[in-house]
Amino acid sequence: MPPLTDDRSAKLPFVVLVLAAGIFLMGTTEFVIAGLLPEISDDLGVSVSHAGLLITAFAVGMIVGAPAMAIATLRLPRRFTLVLALTVFALGHVVAALSPSFAVVLAARVVTALATGTFWSVAAVVATTAAGPAMTSRALGMLLGGMTVANIASVPLGSWLGQVSNWRGPFWVLAALSAAAAAVIGRYTPDEEQREARSVRAEFAALCQGRVWLALSAIALLMGGVLATYTYISPLLTERAQIPAAAVPLVLTGYGAGALLGTTVGGRLGDRRPLATLITAAATSSLILLLLVFFSTSPVVTVVLVTVMGVTAFAASPVLGALVRRFAGSAPTLASALASSSSNVGVAVGSWVAGIALASPLRQAGPPLVGTVTAALTLVPLTALVLMRATRSDDHAAASDPSPRGRARVG
Incomplete structure (x- = not known):
């Protein structure tokens, strides 16, 4: 396939960077649990293997929830959907951080997985639309870069923070950061040019x-x-x-x-x-x-x-x-x-x-x-x-x- 244009020096729109930051938060919550399982196990009175269901539940929520929520929110404005997903994501972490019940924490993980799937599917469309057809792969590469950085940094940082405070500390940090990200994304995500119903x-x-x-x-x-x-x-x-x-x-x-x-x-x-x-x-x-x-x-x-x-x-x-x-x-x-x-x-x-x-x-x-x-x-x-x-x-x-x-x- 011949190149369209030489866009190697072109810059991606700022909104792509902002969305990548949101993806980083979503990725962090997926991976951070791995470094917190012993603390969660001790605090909530379950075995480590049972606490591992928090990872499984999130994965299942992503597999099933991403396409389901994409359809459920299809007719909503994309900027609103992104902000809503981050808000639900933040509330899910608040509920988990406050709860003494493993069942409630598990349910909160499923909810945050649904929010993550919603955010990812809409962010991919918004980022590639903003970047234009000649930089579609670059825009998606930036979003995946946010996920990759989360993979690298979340487990050691989460484990350290969990040891300094307790396992609830990383949840409070993620709730605060995602609430701030919702405000920033609401500010910089462009209005949609076409208003016809999807x-x-x-x-x-x-x-x-x-x-x-x-x-x-x-x-x-x-x-x-x-x-x-x-x-x-x-x-x-x-x-x-x-x-x-x-x-x-x-x-x-x-x-x-x-x-x-x-x-x-x-x-x-x-x-x-x-x-x-x-x-x-x-x-x-x-x-x-x-x-x-x-x-x-x-x-x-x-x-x-x-x-x-x-x-x-x-x-x-x-x-x-x-x-x-x-x-x-x-x-x-x-x-x-x-x-x-x-x-x-x-x-x-x-x-x-x-x-x-x-x-x-x-x-x-x-x-x-x-x-x-x-x-x-x-x-x-x-x-x-x-x-x-x-x-x-x-x-x-x-x-x-x-x-x-x-x-x-x-x-």
Whole structure:
């Protein structure tokens, strides 16, 4: 696909940065629980494994809630929906911070997951619309960057804050920050130019596009393969690579930094060569995972491979999100929500299979082997997209239509 224009020096609209900050808060609440489970367990009188349901409930809320809430709020103004989602998000954390009941905290987690799914699906549409068709992948890369930074920083910061105060401290901080973010986003999110009612039927009709499902399946396979491996990365590092447990956070920071670099680079390359970027990222990720199977007995090689794995896998994320939105045409909200759900489904299924592999005779080499096969399967839907000549047909149509509508079809 030829480049539209040379936008490498163009700046993203400020609203994209603001929305990325909101995504950072949403991502923080998803990951921070991992570092607080012992404190929550002691305070609420449940086992650590039972407290882990707070993570499961959030994931289920995201999988089911993102598309459901996208439809439920479809006819609301997008700026109002973003502010409402952040407000509910803040109130959910206040309820959790005040409650002595595990059941109430669990319910609050589900509510915050619904708010997160709503915010993500609408923020993706607002950010890419504001950025324009030539910078769609870059805008989504910025949003994913907020999620990646949360992944890197939330667990150690949340754990530290939980130790300084108690597990409720991070919840109060997130409530205050999300309330402030609601005010800022309400101020800087632009008014919508068109006022016609968005159609629920059109949103579902967009899902009849086979290309949408090919892109969604690629998201589930690639994220499932890589993050299933990442779920069990600690035993691979400490038991197979013989890396000291105290050094594991540094290795994970390298992975997070690689993921942040990947979303940035992928966002820029994906606007000009989307399918080439995706195929390269998927093939390279599969190779990295395969190398982990055989060479993760070397500490140095393992650290390098884990870092590069973050770069290659997350380079594909903004491009896949941009393709989903593009293939959905004028009804992108539900498709954007399903992109988030697809990623969570892939991680849930992939982690389950990887856990079985870890308990098998393969031991620590099992999860990266599962990840290799799963990530390699990403090439099937991507190859189908190439064979369908999806981008070339869109480019041809847009080339014959010089209007802004025609240019939008290219992006």
